[in-house]
Amino acid sequence: MRKGKPATEPLFQPAEGLKPLAERMRPASLDDMVGQRRLLAPGSALRRAVESGRVHSMILWGPPGCGKTTLALLLARYAEAEFVAISAVLSGLPQVREVLAAAEQRFNEGRRTVLFVDEVHRFNKTQQDAFLPHIERGSILFVGATTENPSFELNSALLSRCRVHVLEAVSPEDITQALRRALADEARGLGGQGIAVDDERLREIAGAADGDVRRALTLLEIAAELAADEGGHVTEAALVQVLADRTRRFDKQGEQFYDQISALHKSVRSSNPDGALYWFARMLDGGCDPAYLARRITRMAVEDVGLADPRALQMAIEAWDAYERLGSPEGDLALAQVVIYLASCAKSNAGYVAFKAAQADVREGGTQEVPIHLRNAPTKLMKQLGYGSGYQYDHDAPHGIALDQTAFPEAMGERVYYEPVDRGLEIKLKDKLDRLRAARAEARKAHD
Structure with missing residues (x-):
């Protein structure tokens, strides 16, 4: 396999001025890339492979604007291969087959193809399977880009033929470096146009980009256009206009969504109200439906607070009802x-664990007969058959409890599912049940 040549030629075409700044400023070499120090550090396995031209099929997993497309372009460049890009959003199976046929022809002619598939997770299983024989033969170097967890979104056959490389959101410091480069570059960037942006404004743009280099360059380009009417200086007032509609990264059905609801739930469980409030605010800010959050908060009250503080469930339902009546933003405060409260109060999952244990016994035990003394006897025939025979009416028993009366099928014997914890109201429940269970055991022993 031939060694890749150094990336010295530009990756852009002559009509550069018509392209957005983010496209014009794509790095022409690995050294020009910002961020991804772990993955592309000098001497790293991936960097050595790219620089030697010995690249492999791979999945690039990372947030928007972290450099997935740029890295794929550089892979083709160093490997002296044809770069072909398709989007899973815009391409169907017929287009995929056309691209693969052209790559097969180049392969037979001794030329390689880097096939870049953007948003590969949007292809279904059949479409993903179409790449497999070509990857195996080596007629394509497959590079799939995804913002979603590959283990959930890509089929195992494709994953087994590709290495997954995880890219990270680019830090504000690295984004600031990319912005400075764009301001200084006269050939591709804004250099020579008299645009002046001080360091504080650059840091504001970098922070607003939220890890996305492409977004940062787009914001800079818009700011520069406004500055052209202000003598070339990007003022605070102009930047306020540019950044007015900024939003944080959030995918309502993607991995970030589930990561953030997991963080909220676990912060409540860990009794960290500050952390819980942060993740709640993050999800609202990202556009999450507050009604969904209300449902999940109610689940937390049941699952993690439980009987340690029964008021929690009541409060969760009341907050949900308040949101339904008030809407946003007023109702958001009720949920907050x-x-x-849920994060601050006593916790117990004893009820949750007990219910799961009872369900397991039901699944494993089959259809157990109801004990004769617990059966309903509404008719004369049922009474003649003994239904309800031997039942002790607890209110007539000493202390209101028939201690030697079982509630389980005879084949099962007694079970203990609910084990209260030493927290909140369950301290009292535990004390009562411990005494009651001990008395029942003594009564059964005496009866036997």
């Missing part, structure tokens, strides 16, 4: 307050 119950998040704080």
Whole structure:
């Protein structure tokens, strides 16, 4: 396999001025890339492979604007291969087959093809399978880009033929470096146009980009256009206009969505109201439906607070009802307050564990007969058959409890599912049940 040549030629075409700044400023070499120090550090396995031209089929997994497309372009460049890009959003199976046929022809002619598939997770299993024989033969170097967890979104056959490389959101410091480069570059960037942006404004743009280099360059380009009417200086007032509609990264059905609801739930469980409130605010800011959050908060009250503080469930339902009546933003505060309360109060999953244990016994035990003394006897025939025979009416028993009366099928014997914890209201429940269970055991022993 031939060694890749150094990336000295530009990756852009003559009509450069018509392209957005982010496209014009794509790095022409690995050294020009910002961020991804772990993955592309000098001497790293991937960097050595790219620089030697010995690249492999891979999946690039990372957030928007972290450099997935740029890295794929550089792979083709160093490997002296044809770069072909398709989008899973815009391409169907017929287009995929056309691209693969052209790559097969180049392969037979001794030329290589880097096939870049953007948003590969949007292809279904059949479409993903179409790449497999070509990857195996080596007629394509497959590079799939995805913002979603590959283990959930890509089929195992494709994953087994590709290495997964995880890219990270680019830090504000690295994004600031990319912005400075764009301001200084006269050939591709804004250099020579008299645009002046001080360091504080650059840091504001970098922070607003939220890890996305492409977004940062787009914001800079818009700011530069406004500055052209202000003598070339990007003022605070102009930047306020540019950044007015900024939003944080959030995919309502993607991995970030589930990561953030997991962080909210676990912060509540860990009794950290500050952390819980942060993740609640993050999800609202990202556009999450507050009604969904209300449902999940109610689940937390049941699952993680439970009987340690029964008020939690009541408060969660009341907050949900308040949101339904008030809507946003007024109703958001009701949900925020119950998040704080759930994270601050006593916790117990004893009820949750007990229910799961009972369900397991039901699944494994089959259809057990109801004990004769617990059966309903509404008719004369049922009474003649003994239904309800031997039942002790607890209110007539000493202390209101028939201690030697079982509630389980005879084949099962007694079970203990619910084990209260030493927290909150369950301290009292535990004390009562411990005494009651001990008395029942003594009564059964005496009866036997």
